Amino acid sequence: MQRSIAFLKQQSTPRMLHSRLPSVNVEAPEPELLSISDAILALKGLVSRQLPLMIFVFLACVSLGLLYVITAQRMYTSTASLIIDSRKINLMQQQQSAAADAPIESAMIDSQVEIIKSDTIALSVIKDLRLVDEPEFTGDSGGLVGNVLGAVFSLFSSPTPPSEYQQLRKALSRFQKNLAVKRVGLSYVIEISYRSTSADRAAQISNAVAEAYIVDSLEAKYNASRRAAVWLQDRMKELRAQASAAERAVADYKAKNNIVDAGGRLLSEQQLAEINSALTTARAQRAEAQARLERITAILKSDDEDRNVILNDLATVADTMQNPVIVKLRQTYLDYAAKESDWSNRYGANHLAVINLRNQMREIRRSIKDELRRTAESFKSDLEIAKSREEASQKSLNDAISQSNDTSQAQIVLRDLESNAQSARALSDNFLQMYMVSVQQQSFPITEARVITPAAISLSPSSPKTLLVLLGSLLVGGLFAGAGAFIRDMMDRVFRTAPQVEAMLGMSCLAVVPRVQPEELPQTGWSKARTVAKLASGWRQLRGRSEPEQQVVPSEYPAGAQLQGRQMNVTETMSGVVTRAPFSRFAEAMRAIKMAIDLSRDEASCKIIGITSSLPNEGKSTIAGAIAQASSMSGTRTLLVDCDIRNPSLTRRFSPDAQAGLIELVLGQAELKDLIWTDSQSTLHFLPCVIASRSSNSADLLASAPMERLFKALRNHYDLIIVDLSPLAPVIDVRGTSRIVDHYTLVVEWAETKIDVVKRCLEEAPGVQKKLMGIVLNKVDIAALGRYDAYRGDYYRNRYYHRYGYVD
Secondary structure, eight states: OHHHHHHHHHHHHHHHHHHHOTTSOOOOOOOOOOOHHHHHHHHHHHHHHHHHHHHHHHHHHHHHHHHHHHHSOOBEEEEEEEEEOOOOOOTTOOOOOTTTTSOOOHHHHHHHHHHHTSHHHHHHHHHHHTGGGOHHHHSOOOHHHHHHHHHHHHHHSOSSOOOHHHHHHHHHHHHHHHEEEEEOTTSSEEEEEEEESSHHHHHHHHHHHHHHHHHHHHHHHHHHHHHHHHHHHHHHHHHHHHHHHHHHHHHHHHHHHTOOOSTTOOHHHHHHHHHHHHHHHHHHHHHHHHHHHHHHHHHHTSOTTOHHIIIIIHHHHHHHHTOHHHHHHHHHHHHHHHHHHHHHHHHOTTOHHHHHHHHHHHHHHHHHHHHHHHHHHHHHHHHHHHHHHHHHHHHHHHHHHHHHHHHHHHHHHHHHHHHHHHHHHHHHHHHHHHHHHHHHSOOOOOOSEEEEEOOOOOSSOOBOOHHHHHHHHHHHHHHHHHHHHHHHHHTOOBOOSHHHHHHHHSSOEEEEEEOOOGGGSOOOSSOHHHHHHHHHTTOOSOOSSSSOOOOOSOSOOTTSSOOOOEEEOGGGSGGGHHHHOTTSHHHHHHHHHHHHHHHHHHHSOOOEEEEEESSTTSSHHHHHHHHHHHHHHTTOOEEEEEOOSSOOHHHHHHOTTOOOOHHHHHTTSSOGGGTOEEESSSSOEEEOOOOSSOOSOHHHHHTSHHHHHHHHHHHTTOSEEEEEOOOTTTOSGGGGGTTTOSEEEEEEETTTSBHHHHHHHHHHOHHHHHTEEEEEEEEEOHHHHTTTOTTTGGGGSGGGTGGGTOOO
8 A cells, every 4th residue: 555655646746746836947858759559559549539430431432433433424535646846947948047946945835735725726626527516515415423414504594595606615615625735744746635435536536636736837827927028017117206206205305304414313312311311310409308398397396395306306307407506506405404304313303493404495495496497498498499490401301302202203204215215216126127037038838746646546445444443532532531530530629538638738637537427326325305305394404314413523613612513415416426436436536636635735735625617517516525525534624615606506415405604604694613514424514605696796705804814714623625616717706715725626527628718717817727736537438538548548447447346
């Protein structure tokens, strides 16, 4: 037993000390690398938690893949290849220039790919092959999905037959959808592929597209050559006239606006910089004069009898102004003040000499005030002069800025005119060169593209690829299943395990308390029906046995009198599981919390433990009663206090007949001996809380001095005091108990309480967080815990408790 206690201290004590003493610098351990076994266990836990979702997503992806393979229409693909030849043929057998032999740019090849995919080529092929009459291009798209979509669209379309233009656009859309044009690597080869339900039709269309591209290139070059000469000649005349007009506009604008460039900088810019510097100096002088005037005005408004003005503020002003009169008067005042203090101590405060000194000191203060008023008038004059200078400088700056803006606008227009003139002249010269070249060298319509591999008829369908689709559906299903499970697991922002509690909150998890259903608990003593019958009959004192009452209270109390034996039966409540089933996991968890409290009591004063939670209905009252029951069963003098003034659930559960309690005790309206209730099965004492009406100052009551004195007195007569407090989030009552509670224990409901809510509550209550001893994870589903805690989940199973008398 001693070795077990030593081991428990070694494991839990440093963590609890760290949680209660945040100011101590504790060196954080280096994070350990995730081992293979840890990764396997984590993956196993993730799969076990999200297995239904993963199976559903995986089967859905595989089913979609199978459905696609079954319903997809069989398609055939044929490919034709053509090359863009960079060698230009000179029909006149002239020597090729260096530009003719230059390699074709990569962007040019990509442009040719886009030309092949254009509507012009597609419409040419559709008209040549009369594809509008083919059902493949104007009928249903084929396949199960296509037929279903066609039927749905037909419900919303007009019953009138489509026009010729609509059929042509529909055929064009189908044509471009099945056409694929791409460049082969970085070469000059372009592949033209077409998918069709007929192998013959696919090969025919691929070859027709290549031929249509070559014909379109020839026609484009022929038309360009025919229009070039006429267009260049007409354009040259226009450009010459534009260049001459632009140059004349530049000269006229300079003369009109008197723009003279002196070394690249205008005179207005230099003048603007000088005025700006003068304005900055004027603003600084004005600010200095205003500050001195405000300071001396504040001194003049002060009380004439205020000595601090003479000794402190006036000293600062006198040093700043360097006024010899004020300095001399202040020195005389200080000498008189010293004499007045000395003579008052010697001859008394009402001595005639002392009174004369005071009168002289008063005259000196008046003289100082008069001198300050004359100085203030001088400062006002200086301030007015500084403001005038600042206004004059500001006005000059505004005028200079306006003039500079006008000049800048004129320069902008001038630059545009010069740029237009230069552009017009350069464009005219370029067109002249192009016209001379077109006249000297006659262009012939030639094309650089030629077919190197015509399209052949395909022997097998190219789609759907059954094996690839199935493998892809399996892979995608696995990835989606894993991603869905991971995302769903990451979105689970509630507390599930003790390590998660410690990692998220930085506090020790004192115990993992299993969920206990009331209907599954064994009944001992009086049955539930009998208890209800007694309460209904108006019997005030609850007893669990027929034996006479026993006086089990301490011999001394703050009131100095013995407590009367008002008995209650905690065993009949949920907290009584510790008594009814002492070998259960619930009772074991309560003993773990009690052990943590006992270890804290060994380290420092720890008698008053506050039990709270973030939200209501997390089981804090049940935990408080169970801890108190477990402590009292071990022989510890224990007092359970219901401090949940807003909602005293423990009072309604343990002593529903109580007429007075904690509030009356604090207000001095009752004595402790008349308020204590005693458990009939143990030595547990209970102080109820009775509320006659709702109160808005419950937090002030808990933080009051009488409440602090009450708990200070209770410390001397009990070994442990368990205080059931209100939740942190709805009300602020718990914050008012920081002066009476030694340590807090926060109850967190498993799989329900949000992590962000708990963190926010602790941040808003720093007094509670500073004294927080640990966290209790309550209402845990033991059967589901193993799916979230791969290391500790199996430890809670029944087979590990059978050897120690556990009965579930």
